[in-house]
Amino acid sequence: MADQNRAMERFLASVEKQAYQMAVIAVQGTDEALDLVQEAMLGLVSHYAKKPETEWRPLFFRILQSRIRDWYRRDQVRRRWRGWLDRWRENDDEEDGDPFEDVAGPEMDNPARLVEGGAALTAIIEALRKLPLRQQQTFLLRAWQGLSVEETAVAMQCGAGSVKTHYSRAVHSLREMLEGHWP
């Protein structure tokens, strides 16, 4: 049991920073990204610790992807409500003015602030954020994490054919967007 815990800790330590970067690129917020990574860690330890270590990597990223998608769904609902409330407030505040207008909102994380790096990093993060979520995450899993097509399919919960399509489109779009910054 202690050996398994040590192995799990080593594994999590080896993926946590990349997982955080993937989450922060997807959800664009430090706290949200940290929460998603923590949930993925707990999910792996709770449900898959007894699986062979070789399976942990795709399973961990599968949980992370699942959490990211859940976050997107919740965000869609939040946005709809926010839009409705904003319209309602606009009507309500036409006479009084909005007392919160000058109050700073939550800090919007930008790529340059989130991660140390130069123009190349800012450019690729901005380009990745312009991609559809599935293309973005497929690219990160395949090109950065080095997962095979099959492992990426497990992580993304889709077929190998879809992985190839998403990846190919992602590479094509990124190269187009980063023309001038990149080879």
Added chain:
Amino acid sequence: MKEEKDEQAFLASARKTLDGATENLEASICSRLTRARMAAVEQGGSRAPRPWRWSAVPITAGVAIVLVLASLWFKGRPEGIGPAAEVVDMEILTAPEAPDFYADLEFYQWLAEDDGHADG
């Protein structure tokens, strides 16, 4: 061929840039990640697997209670008591006669029958 080489160069640059960003993560974020990892491992280690039968106990107990109550309800009811009897109860409750009349109903019925025989 050149296209493939360009793509490989592009991917290598992307990996290098993203790796660089990971290495230079803020200390506060690294510290929070470490805490999250420790918490996950600790929680996983202390969590004993929950036997399925324990999760099934409340459901089984609930179903058993419902079945026992239902059987008591139907068995405990005297024969002849059903929806029709409930209508009679309502009639008694709303009737103008005093409740004592209904308590002695059998006597009055016997009296009426006896009077009939006497008349005959």
